[in-house]
Amino acid sequence: MNLSYLLAKRITYSDIGNKSHRKSNINIATFGIAVGLSVMIISVCVVTGFKREVTSQVVGFGSHIQIFSYGSSSSSFERSPISIDDNTLAEITTINGINRVAKVVTKPGIVKTDDDFKGIIFKGVDRDYDWSFFRKNIVEGSVPDLSNSDNRNNIIVSSNMAKALNLKVGDDVSAYFFQQQVRGRKFIISGIYSTTFSQFDDLFALCSSQVLQELNGWSRHYISSLEITITDFDRLDPITDHIRQIVGNKFDDSKIIYDVQSIKEVYPQIFNWLDMLNINAYIVIVLMLAVAGFNIVSGLLIIILEKTQTIGILKALGMKDKEIRKVFVVSAMFFVGRGIVWGNIIGFSIVVLQYFLHIVPLNPEYYYTSFVPVHIDFRLLIVLNLSVFLFSILVMVLPSQMISKILPAKSIKFE
Numbered sequence: 001m002n003l004s005y006l007l008a009k010r011i012t013y014s015d016i017g018n019k020s021h022r023k024s025n026i027n028i029a030t031f032g033i034a035v036g037l038s039v040m041i042i043s044v045c046v047v048t049g050f051k052r053e054v055t056s057q058v059v060g061f062g063s064h065i066q067i068f069s070y071g072s073s074s075s076s077f078e079r080s081p082i083s084i085d086d087n088t089l090a091e092i093t094t095i096n097g098i099n100r101v102a103k104v105v106t107k108p109g110i111v112k113t114d115d116d117f118k119g120i121i122f123k124g125v126d127r128d129y130d131w132s133f134f135r136k137n138i139v140e141g142s143v144p145d146l147s148n149s150d151n152r153n154n155i156i157v158s159s160n161m162a163k164a165l166n167l168k169v170g171d172d173v174s175a176y177f178f179q180q181q182v183r184g185r186k187f188i189i190s191g192i193y194s195t196t197f198s199q200f201d202d203l204f205a206l207c208s209s210q211v212l213q214e215l216n217g218w219s220r221h222y223i224s225s226l227e228i229t230i231t232d233f234d235r236l237d238p239i240t241d242h243i244r245q246i247v248g249n250k251f252d253d254s255k256i257i258y259d260v261q262s263i264k265e266v267y268p269q270i271f272n273w274l275d276m277l278n279i280n281a282y283i284v285i286v287l288m289l290a291v292a293g294f295n296i297v298s299g300l301l302i303i304i305l306e307k308t309q310t311i312g313i314l315k316a317l318g319m320k321d322k323e324i325r326k327v328f329v330v331s332a333m334f335f336v337g338r339g340i341v342w343g344n345i346i347g348f349s350i351v352v353l354q355y356f357l358h359i360v361p362l363n364p365e366y367y368y369t370s371f372v373p374v375h376i377d378f379r380l381l382i383v384l385n386l387s388v389f390l391f392s393i394l395v396m397v398l399p400s401q402m403i404s405k406i407l408p409a410k411s412i413k414f415e
Contacts, residue, residue: 029299033339041347060133063227124209141191
């Protein structure tokens, strides 16, 4: 077995000297490393959790990428109609990473009851629309089955809207649309959904796109936008650029130019806020590394001072400074290793409890979620643990240089 390891183990667990005093100081250093790493793990899991949760909510309402008429505002829902020919649509769907495309028609309107009214955006979708996001957030009723023509007047509204207008599943509701003349339409509430994005809940009601096309006087191949979802959010920018290359120089049959925008460009304020969370996580990690570094240095210095006589004896026996430093670095790695293990146990325990029990609540009006979301990215956490371990080794280099200044003649008499 390696001599440095044997000596390091002997030094760490020996009964020589003031064992209780040394152990208490080493335990404090170990505790500091554990707390620092656990805070880093929690910070990384919270930031990645926030990004995933908020992104999934925004994408659920607006998809990853949208194609609409050039000159229309991304925040406007009264857009000029566009048509997407089959060849262009096929070229888009064959891009690696594209999950689904949906033809969407949006139209502002007013929902009116006997006692009140509310302005909303009607989002019309067809029978192939992916309802998974809204199906997950349905609290009453169900999403409409648009493959059945009998359901073409069915609509889902948010719980905020239902409470404001005193609506429930199965109720008839009148909607009015302002064009050259006011046009009315009757809808039936088939479902009520609720998300933590109140600004979207107050805005959208989903119905059949065919109804809105008829109200606009459009044929079936005219839409307000084409919504595209992808499989990997990290590839959002290159896929958006690829789609721009396909449709950037094309006109539809009405000579309208296409515009392509990613969800980051449609809602920049939300994604800028998420990017700021990364900065907060970096600051926490740097501060915790500083705390851990201080504890590692102090712990190693304590071991060296406690074993000054041992160092003198090893030097007198002819052991080189480099080998002695290696012994004490390995010895320090014992308590660093314990700190890393306990840091992972504490950090993961808190993250798992928050994931299942939602212990820490939030105000969804400000944070877009009702609790602190967490997500465990094992690759990222492995990198974090390796970084802390390598940082610990680098930090030990400086205090270990103190060994070369210890003289055998004086250190053997040291008390």
